[in-house]
Amino acid sequence: MRHRSVADLMTSNAVSVQRGTAFKEIVRLLDEYGITAVPVIDAGDRPVGVVSEADLLRSRPPGSRASTAEALMSSPAVIAHPEWSAVKAARVMEGHRIKRLPVVDDSGRLVGVISRSDLLKLFLRGDRAIQEEILEDVLTRTLALSPSAVTVGVDDGRVTLSGTVPRQSLIPITVRLCETVDGVVDVTARLACKRDDAPGGLARSGGSHV
Known part of the structure; x- marks a missing residue:
């Protein structure tokens, strides 16, 4: 039996941002692509954190200076690998109480993102x-x-x-x-x-x- 893997279900060419991406640009990207979080990558395309809707909302109290992805992100990024099973990815999401995982290759570079909605495709x-x-x-x-x-x-x-x-x-x-x-x-x-x-x-x- 061959079970579908993270590579089979993930979204390739995932939306990502740099450390210096501004607050409003992140909000715009989440709205444009209909996503709830975005990985933050370094100059080598390696995820260093994730900015979620919750991170954005937490940054808005009066006096907050969290205006870039680096200041907003949850770090380090919890990641997945393409060869993982869908079950393993789901367990990692559940364990960390998150909805999306950046997917990285053997060198740690971002190759996609897998979300809870991607995992639910199994049941279609x-x-x-x-x-x-x-x-x-x-x-x-x-x-x-x-x-x-x-x-x-x-x-x-x-x-x-x-x-x-x-x-x-x-x-x-x-x-x-x-x-x-x-x-x-x-x-x-x-x-x-x-x-x-x-x-x-x-x-x-x-x-x-x-």
């Missing part, structure tokens, strides 16, 4: 594409199950699995693998098993919700 993936990946990659290639053993239904990203698997222990594994497929919102397993190899004994159906 069509049901047919999700179904095909689960059938071909998860069930057939990874778990070596017969294509006729499990029926996969997908409705707006919600996956329903029905059928029979060889062992009870495969049910939670199948669910977890399906949950990792890009675009999946929820997984429900209505699966029986031919042999109960789980501690405790009785065969049962499994289910999961995310």
Whole structure:
């Protein structure tokens, strides 16, 4: 299974500003491009900080002298790399309570920006594409199950699995693998098993919700 990476989802040629960019120019850029933050780069195109709408609003008390990007920015910049998974980028955003990450190459130069809205594009993936990946990659290639053993239904990203698997222990594994497929919102397993190899004994159906 190949999951879409930051490189697949990010906005390339991202809007950026220099350390000396003025307050009003930053406001103009945010409004013009419909964004909520902009990376601040040095002479080598390396992000040194980020100016957000919140930074701009904090700078406006009477007597404030924060008039350039360097004075306004939150620093150091929290960055992402193109090869990161979308999940890793989302966790970094959540951990730092930010909405956008500058994306840098191996030399630290800015190559794009990824935002929460970019990550949400994963969930616009069509049901047919999700179904095909689960059938071909998860069930057939990874778990070596017969294509006729499990029926996969997908409705707006919600996956329903029905059928029979060889062992009870495969049910939670199948669910977890399906949950990792890009675009999946929820997984429900209505699966029986031919042999109960789980501690405790009785065969049962499994289910999961995310």
